[in-house]
Amino acid sequence: MDFTHTEERQLFKDSVARFIADTYTLDARNRAAETDLGFSAEKWAQFAELGAIGALFSEEDGGFGGAPFDVTVLFEELGRGLVNEPFLATAILGGGLIAELGAAEQKAVIEEVIAGSKQLAFAHGEPKSRYDASHVETTAKKSGDGYVLNGAKAVVLNGGAADLLVVSARSSGAAWDEDGLSLFLVSGDAPGVSRLSYSSIDGLHAAEIRLENVTVGADTLLGAEGKAWTAIEKVIARANLALASEAIGAMEVARDMTIEYLKTRKQFGVVIGKFQALQHRMATVLLEIEQARSSVINAAGRFDGSRVEREMAVSAAKTLAGKIGRLVAEEAIQMHGGIAMTWEYAVGHFAKRLVMIDHMFGDVDYHVARYVALSKEAA
């Protein structure tokens, strides 16, 4: 066993950390969140230059990483900076699906993603699907050489800014069958695509997308018709690994801000950190975060194992991230008192992101149920 990162990965982690600490401010982030784009195009370009996007792709796809631990180190730093540039939507989800399934010509777009010049989104979730990843009612009907897509997609991350959408649609089967799902590369402004973009409560952007008789060619099909499930499941697992890592970075910042506050805020003539009622709860926060970190290490370490092994470890990590993220968010606010309730003070923004991570790709209850089901498969 070895719990240290390779030197190269450590250097990468340090350079991202330094870039964020030196140049990335919460204020600018929140201002960017209010623009139509939803993030800073300038920062995205700088991240690309730093190699942060490329770190999420394998060398054979033109990147210089792509391993599970590359995902965890990067997203932990992104969480620390509360970064709202679309790493998840563009690189992990959209880029990840193209990397998994794309034909050589289709993979050309990955180069543009890595360079920071192409935005992607995974148009997958639907108004009635909640967290159920195989629940897709959008249809893909064969027509001539291509397909016609019809349906509605919900809370599509980065859906408004995306140049290219990876759209999931059903070629066959019932609403939540795993079999029969296909993926298509659809231009964001293709005829028949309408997008309603909005900000999320934690400072990201998402969109409701309607597909009305969107006609696409056969060359837009990603992988084999009706056989996209395996890749979808795996890419969502990577997204959850990324989110659980992001949560750790955000939790540690919230923790450190709170510890610092306990050491400086005085009431009753002493710093409030002297009150044991707070000390013990802070100790709980600290040790729970270590648990979350270990579960992420488990998930990254088992990611390339069997499907069941991977999915169980990922569900465990996402469950702990959801549960502990909420604990940290709520305790950080409570132990700060009124100041944490304000927009001006940073900790509330970390708290909002932490709680919303539980609403992406499966909350605690979803992943516990999934873990139970997977355990039965494993037995």
Place this chain on the structure above:
Amino acid sequence: MDLSFSPQDLAFQAEVRAFLKAELSPQLADKVRHNKTLTKEDMVGWHATLNKRGWLAQDWPKQYGGADWTPVQQQIFDDEASAAGAPRIIPFGLKMLAPVLMKFGSEAQKAHYLPRILDGTDWWCQGYSEPGAGSDLASLKTRAVRDGDHYVINGQKTWTTLGQYADMIFCLVRTGTEGKPQEGISFILVDMKSPGITIRPIILLEGTHEVNEVFFDNVRVPAENLIGEENKGWTYAKYLLTHERTNIAGVGASKAALAEVKRIAKAETVRGVPLADDPYFAARVAQVEMELDALSTTNLRVLSSPDAAVSAGSISSMLKIKGTEIRQSINDLARRAIGPYAMPFVSEALEEGYNGEPVGPEYALGVAPDYFNNRKITIFGGSNEIQRGIISKMVMGL
């Protein structure tokens, strides 16, 4: 023991229902149910509607124009009004200041201020907290110095809820520096239009303007605005706080919020099955419901107790702790219930007259903002840590 309502209570319940049906507009109820933004007119208007019926000051004695309801009647109204989607009663004048005026105010003060609270002439806000004086309220520094017929006030209050609408603020100010900090505090009423007052908004983490900072720069206040005696304000302040805390229990509002969670859980489906039938989710809801049902009875037990001392101090701490923690767990259920639609934040859609394209189901719009906003309830009115400290000291002698 008998848990059933008397025939009189049942008749009262019917009367309340009929009143709500006739007087509460569906538009207003919809705003409340979906946590949309209430305008000042909404709040003032609802007070006026209640006042017309004589039901605004529910626990005031008749002599001051109150309804003088029994605790059971109050809870019946609270349950029914919350279930129907009525706005909450703004507590600062009615439930906080008024009891202090009645107990410690002069005849002239009572005659002047109580009717104005009822008819809405004065919107009151609470000027207790300061940047340096939160939990340790007695360390407050805002100074009031006597100058002839006036006090001259300098300093700052903060977290002043809905102060942007207020005509008047009741303040704790320092008038003495001798002895214990508690011994130099006075309770005074200040006109918000006085020269020297500036008010600045504080935006909360979910983007709303609900609280304010209030600055006092040589504000001259007539000495007749002092409540009771100089330097005795701490006694009055604590008396007020026990009322603030029981009010915070919010049993009716929690029942309505839990009912809304159940409505959402019926509408949300997982593979065609209502979320309400999901065993994980159903178990979460059931546990909160059990607690809330118990709290409802705790509340009545306390309020009905013939021993007045029971309803003060440590018992109000208990209602505050349980009431707020249950309410937060309902907020947590609601956010879980709406799934991915917790994320969209279309704040304009929470404002009156919005007719843009909807994002997600209407019931989801205000859920996450309310979850975050309600983190405040375990902090204000004396934090829950402070309440547990009070119970430790007062009840257990630790």
